[in-house]
Amino acid sequence: MTAAPLLEVRDLEVVFDTRQGPLRALDKVSMSIAPGEILGVVGESGAGKSLTGTAIIGLLDPPGRIAGGSILLEGQRIDNLPAEAMRRLRGAKIGAIFQDPLTSLHPMISVGDQLVETIRTHLPLSATEARARALELLREVGIPAAETRIDHYPHQFSGGMRQRVVIALALAGEPKLIVADEPTTALDVSIQAQITTLLKRLCREHGAAVMLVTHDMGVIAETADRVAVMYAGRVVETGPVEAVTRAPRHPYTQGLMASIPSMQTREAELRQIDGAMPRLNAMPPGCAFHPRCPVVEERCRSSVPRLEATPHAAACWKVAPEALS
Amino acid sequence: MSETPAITVTGATCHFDVSPPWLDRVLRRAPRRILRAVEDVNFTVPSGKTFSVVGESGCGKSTLARMMVGLQPPTAGSISFGTVTRADGTIVPPRVQMIFQDPYASLNPRWRVGDIIAEPIRELKLMTDEVQIAARIAELLKTVGLSPADARRFPHEFSGGQRQRISIARALATEADILVCDEPTSALDVSVQAQILNLMRRLQQQFGLTYLFISHNLSVVRHMSDEIAIMYLGRFVETGPADEIFAQPRHPYTRLLLDTIPNVEAPNRARQPMAGEVPSPIAPPPGCPFHPRCGIATARCREDRPMLRQEKARALACHEA
Numbered sequence A: 001m002t003a004a005p006l007l008e009v010r011d012l013e014v015v016f017d018t019r020q021g022p023l024r025a026l027d028k029v030s031m032s033i034a035p036g037e038i039l040g041v042v043g044e045s046g047a048g049k050s051l052t053g054t055a056i057i058g059l060l061d062p063p064g065r066i067a068g069g070s071i072l073l074e075g076q077r078i079d080n081l082p083a084e085a086m087r088r089l090r091g092a093k094i095g096a097i098f099q100d101p102l103t104s105l106h107p108m109i110s111v112g113d114q115l116v117e118t119i120r121t122h123l124p125l126s127a128t129e130a131r132a133r134a135l136e137l138l139r140e141v142g143i144p145a146a147e148t149r150i151d152h153y154p155h156q157f158s159g160g161m162r163q164r165v166v167i168a169l170a171l172a173g174e175p176k177l178i179v180a181d182e183p184t185t186a187l188d189v190s191i192q193a194q195i196t197t198l199l200k201r202l203c204r205e206h207g208a209a210v211m212l213v214t215h216d217m218g219v220i221a222e223t224a225d226r227v228a229v230m231y232a233g234r235v236v237e238t239g240p241v242e243a244v245t246r247a248p249r250h251p252y253t254q255g256l257m258a259s260i261p262s263m264q265t266r267e268a269e270l271r272q273i274d275g276a277m278p279r280l281n282a283m284p285p286g287c288a289f290h291p292r293c294p295v296v297e298e299r300c301r302s303s304v305p306r307l308e309a310t311p312h313a314a315a316c317w318k319v320a321p322e323a324l325s
Numbered sequence B: 001m002s003e004t005p006a007i008t009v010t011g012a013t014c015h016f017d018v019s020p021p022w023l024d025r026v027l028r029r030a031p032r033r034i035l036r037a038v039e040d041v042n043f044t045v046p047s048g049k050t051f052s053v054v055g056e057s058g059c060g061k062s063t064l065a066r067m068m069v070g071l072q073p074p075t076a077g078s079i080s081f082g083t084v085t086r087a088d089g090t091i092v093p094p095r096v097q098m099i100f101q102d103p104y105a106s107l108n109p110r111w112r113v114g115d116i117i118a119e120p121i122r123e124l125k126l127m128t129d130e131v132q133i134a135a136r137i138a139e140l141l142k143t144v145g146l147s148p149a150d151a152r153r154f155p156h157e158f159s160g161g162q163r164q165r166i167s168i169a170r171a172l173a174t175e176a177d178i179l180v181c182d183e184p185t186s187a188l189d190v191s192v193q194a195q196i197l198n199l200m201r202r203l204q205q206q207f208g209l210t211y212l213f214i215s216h217n218l219s220v221v222r223h224m225s226d227e228i229a230i231m232y233l234g235r236f237v238e239t240g241p242a243d244e245i246f247a248q249p250r251h252p253y254t255r256l257l258l259d260t261i262p263n264v265e266a267p268n269r270a271r272q273p274m275a276g277e278v279p280s281p282i283a284p285p286p287g288c289p290f291h292p293r294c295g296i297a298t299a300r301c302r303e304d305r306p307m308l309r310q311e312k313a314r315a316l317a318c319h320e321a
Helices: A049-056 A083-092 A111-122 A127-140 A159-171 A189-206 A217-223 A241-246 A251-258 A298-302 B022-028 B061-068 B113-123 B130-143 B148-152 B160-172 B190-207 B218-224 B242-247 B252-260 B299-303
Strands: A007-018 A021-033 A038-042 A064-073 A094-097 A177-181 A209-214 A226-231 A234-240 B007-017 B034-045 B050-054 B076-081 B096-099 B178-182 B210-215 B227-232 B235-241 B309-311 B314-316
Touching (some): A007 A049, A021 A038, A021 A064, A021 A209, A021 A234, A038 A189, A038 A217, A049 A064, A049 A177, A049 A209, A094 A159, A111 A127, A111 A159, A127 A159, A159 A177, A159 A189, A189 B252, A209 A217, A217 A241, A226 A241, A226 A251, A234 A251, A251 B190, B007 B061, B034 B061, B034 B227, B061 B096, B061 B178, B061 B210, B096 B160, B113 B130, B113 B160, B130 B148, B160 B190, B210 B218, B218 B242, B227 B242, B227 B252, B235 B242, B235 B252
Parallel strands (some): A038 A209, A177 A209, B050 B210, B096 B178
Antiparallel strands (some): A226 A234, B007 B034, B007 B076, B227 B235, B235 B314
């Protein structure tokens, strides 16, 4: 963890300009990932977790725009790069894996040709060398009989196999950072485990940093090294995965963990967080969680708590500052 | 009422004919192709209990749910319901309702919530007086944790969890006795999922509802069920009381499923993911359908399909376990 972070996001703000005025979708989001580390970003739908990933790979669509803060990859700012420079960076240094493996692949081009195209865009290889590399990548992501499968089309693959192809595509340019947005959500549990195990292995072998965006705390607990919990466009808690799942500090994370039904015992009633996450156009003042918070006090209604600068940090007025260790 | 089970399913089977068109079949001499979605499924559910069916996509659990509510006629076998005694003393067949997975697709976007809930009341002629119906809608909305004023609003004004509450209110409007729930929370966020699961448990106690619960999420099933059945390629491979199966899973598929579930209680656990994928139900492997993925398969498993054997409260279809 002492290594310089590969990716550093500082006080990132993303704003959507609408006719009713600007909507702040991300508010001072900060996170960093070291080489070879998997950072899990978890939150409910609309918390801004996918938006953070989209902003990092530079695929934010208007009316969304980065209104403040900075994104640094290997110490260089990438949030203000021109579109063409960003396009070359994507694939070469940043690989992306999306939720739906069917829409991430071109349905009328064989997977081999898609891989060869990506490889030759980013690496100076001949067609034959690129094909050999494509075959190697397919073997690496665990596609059986890769020699024949390379000429097949996406519809001939099952969901889990397609997601492996998408991972192979993301790895084609040997990126330093992989942004994986809900890579296992569309898959069955038994296939999901295969894909997370594969991601972990590739992360270790390639020394790539992985940002794993998901709503599934279970996937995070099994895969990530560190986790950032997002709520209503802000990071509310971040820390090592063991610490956050076993001893969550922010009331939202505590509620989230308690509302997951246990596999070991059967409780009479699940602990629930009443209400729902506020909409962007109706953000409460102060801490965004205060209308649902069980330990709310006066200060929470007026001023926004900052995220602490400790390894296991929470953004909450009620949490005692972590003891210095 | 307590003697006869609420639901009795005997040898329920559902096949789909997925053959190519007739002329193609003749010209290419292609055989008929039958997709065996559900094969010889038997179970009973006592009144007021929850029976859950767990399995991966394509195992036939949704087809089973559709057969229960009559949206899909079974190819063979029978599904019967026990009679119930209404408050006025009449003995009638139970009302069966379904709660669907996607609350964004199961509510008519052009209807007000009040009309959505009133439709089954008007259709079944449970009440004819509009004032009475309005009062009933208000009562139902309060039962599921919404406000009576919400009856004037449209579905798009509600979040996923609130929409699922409206679906539940619509099902309750018929004074339903049996609810078939096909993945009722899988489209919801986990904090909202807890709200809906708590609501469903509370309603079950309040109205004595019988649930048939379909899910792929084992921890949700653990929380909700009295009895569970694990389904693989159209057949039950293990059934029994939920507590016993979770404490001591016996079928290799059940064991692998339990081992594969990401568990927040054991972060960064090293695990052995299940190899392979679910085979096609059009051409299931011979013998035990699970043998290509099974760690303890023997020569016998490759030829001879194990039958579901009953042992006390549990049943198991495996030669080796």
